[in-house]
Amino acid sequence: MAPVAMRSVAKSLSEAKPVAYWLDDPGKPAAQPALTADERCDLLVVGGGYSGLWTALIAKERDPGRDVVLIESKEAGWAASGRNGGFCAASLTHGLANGIARWPGELARLEEMGARNLDEIEAAVARYGIDCDFERTGEIDVATEPHQVEELRELHEQARELGLADGSEWLDRDALRAEVDSPTFLAGLWDRDGVAMLNPAKLAWGLKRACLELGVRIYENTRGLKMSAVGAGMAVTTPYGTILARRVALGTNIFPSLV
Numbered sequence: 001m002a003p004v005a006m007r008s009v010a011k012s013l014s015e016a017k018p019v020a021y022w023l024d025d026p027g028k029p030a031a032q033p034a035l036t037a038d039e040r041c042d043l044l045v046v047g048g049g050y051s052g053l054w055t056a057l058i059a060k061e062r063d064p065g066r067d068v069v070l071i072e073s074k075e076a077g078w079a080a081s082g083r084n085g086g087f088c089a090a091s092l093t094h095g096l097a098n099g100i101a102r103w104p105g106e107l108a109r110l111e112e113m114g115a116r117n118l119d120e121i122e123a124a125v126a127r128y129g130i131d132c133d134f135e136r137t138g139e140i141d142v143a144t145e146p147h148q149v150e151e152l153r154e155l156h157e158q159a160r161e162l163g164l165a166d167g168s169e170w171l172d173r174d175a176l177r178a179e180v181d182s183p184t185f186l187a188g189l190w191d192r193d194g195v196a197m198l199n200p201a202k203l204a205w206g207l208k209r210a211c212l213e214l215g216v217r218i219y220e221n222t223r224g225l226k227m228s229a230v231g232a233g234m235a236v237t238t239p240y241g242t243i244l245a246r247r248v249a250l251g252t253n254i255f256p257s258l259v
């Protein structure tokens, strides 16, 4: 690149910050205070991403009398949950083709559970008034090469034979370009119901609020350091206090495990 062009690129990027788009939002909620003393609870959830937040929320919904604490080493939603692509897909197999290849015998059940899961997510978003731009857009797999047209057509045929093509529509070139007018698109398979788009950070923050409203005690900037068995329960130590819990649920994803 010519020096003048490089200077111009450097200038236009000079105010850019290395922050995930979704997390750079003035609506971001304040962090909950860190744990500063010992605690006790029925259920301790470690991790404030989707796994931890949904676990805490559902634990409270199932038994409002259950005493639930959640600890998060930074702020809820800062990690993968607040910075993902925002595709909220029903598929539990990362797409139908993968499901057909790996779990053909269980696929009908997996598809049914996945559809129910997405419905439940949508219902919870509505129930708690979570403003996360949830929209059932569906999703179109597109072919840009002739061999991909055949692969997609075959996939649609297989889905039909398995009775799993409900809500799935074959789009030839003209039908696809009526939806998305790109000259590179040759055909597409439209899953009309199985995918929603949402703002991932706002979902995490909304789940945090819903947990707090149901009485979950959340301590942010509180890392679980060590977990050990104590009597019939567990003890999790943090920098400024130990939490005794009857049960512990770990939602720590790729971070070092406490097990």
Ligand SMILES: Cc1cc2nc3c(=O)[nH]c(=O)nc-3n(C[C@H](O)[C@H](O)[C@H](O)COP(=O)(O)OP(=O)(O)OC[C@H]3O[C@@H](n4cnc5c(N)ncnc54)[C@H](O)[C@@H]3O)c2cc1C
Binding pocket: 046, 047, 048, 049, 050, 051, 052, 071, 072, 073, 074, 075, 076, 077, 078, 079, 080, 081, 082, 083, 084, 085, 086, 087, 088, 089, 222, 223, 224, 225, 251, 252, 253, 254, 255, 256, 258
């Ligand atoms: C770039 C990217 C794009 C993606 N796009 C999509 C997509 O479009 N659709 C989709 O469905 N999925 C997508 N994913 C995957 C999805 O984001 C993750 O599967 C999901 O967010 C995982 O949630 P989690 O709660 O398990 O983990 P995380 O969100 O990683 O949360 C784990 C939390 O645990 C906390 N923690 C860890 N250890 C401790 C400890 N010892 N004490 C206290 N707290 C601790 C961490 O600080 C963190 O906040 C994407 C992921 C990435 C990275």
